[in-house]
Every structure is written in C-alpha cells, then in structure tokens.
Amino acid sequence: MRLRNAVIAATSALALVLAVPTSANAAAGDFLYKIGPGVPAGIADPASGECVNLFGATEEHPAFAPENFTTSTATVFLDFDCNGDTFYVMNPGKKLGDRLKLRSVVFS
Numbered sequence: 001m002r003l004r005n006a007v008i009a010a011t012s013a014l015a016l017v018l019a020v021p022t023s024a025n026a027a028a029g030d031f032l033y034k035i036g037p038g039v040p041a042g043i044a045d046p047a048s049g050e051c052v053n054l055f056g057a058t059e060e061h062p063a064f065a066p067e068n069f070t071t072s073t074a075t076v077f078l079d080f081d082c083n084g085d086t087f088y089v090m091n092p093g094k095k096l097g098d099r100l101k102l103r104s105v106v107f108s
Contacts, residue, residue, distance in 0.1 A: 026045045026046065027046050027070035029069045030042050030044050031070055032067040033067070033102065034063065047107070048107045049108075051104055052104060053080050054102065063101070064100060065097060066096050066105075068090040072092065073089060073090065073091055073107070074089075075087055075107075076100070076104070077106075088102075
C-alpha cells in the first residue's frame with residue numbers, strides 16, 4: 001500500500017513539473033528603428049522565436065534604419081508577419097542604414 005502511494009505521489013510530482021510552462025526566452029536589449037520622417041522607435045527585450053510587426057510601419061511607409069542592440073540575431077522582413085523573400089539577417093550590434101526597409105522582425 002505504501003509503495004503504491006509513493007509511486008502515485010512521484011508520478012503526480014513529475015506530471016506537475018512537466019505541466020508547468022517554462023518562461024519564454026527573450027533577447028535582452030533593444031531593437032531600434034525609425035518610422036515616418038525619421039522618428040525613432042524600438043522594441044525592448046523582445047521574445048525569441050515570435051514574429052513582431054513593427055509599430056508605426058505601414059504598407060506605404062515601412063520602417064527603416066534598424067539597429068540590433070539585442071543579444072540575439074534579428075531577421076528583418078520587408079513584409080508584415082515575417083513573410084516574403086526579402087529579408088536580412090542582423091547579428092547582435094549590427095546597424096543598417098536608411099535604405100533598408102522593414103515591416104517585421106523575428107529574433108533567434
């Protein structure tokens with residue numbers, strides 16, 4: 001009887017540990033960019049592996065001049081929702097000029 005209770009308790013504890021979600025990984029630091037007529041904008045400590053549509057970017061006026069001051073690699077896309085064939089991979093610390101246009105980004 002005691003062995004059965006011990007096995008049930010151990011199994012329950014294991015199930016509880018596996019069921020608790022782990023915290024999401026985040027890229028520490030800031031990802032900066034400009035919108036409109038050069039207004040600075042940015043994302044602080046973005047989540048890893050999630051596509052982020054950039055605030056202020058529109059179909060007519062994409063964001064530009066990205067600066068990756070995070071600890072992760074950033075892949076920037078010209079299209080929203082991290083779609084399309086036009087993308088650029090930015091290593092940590094990389095700054096790109098005003099000519100690079102983007103609407104979404106995902107961090108590794």
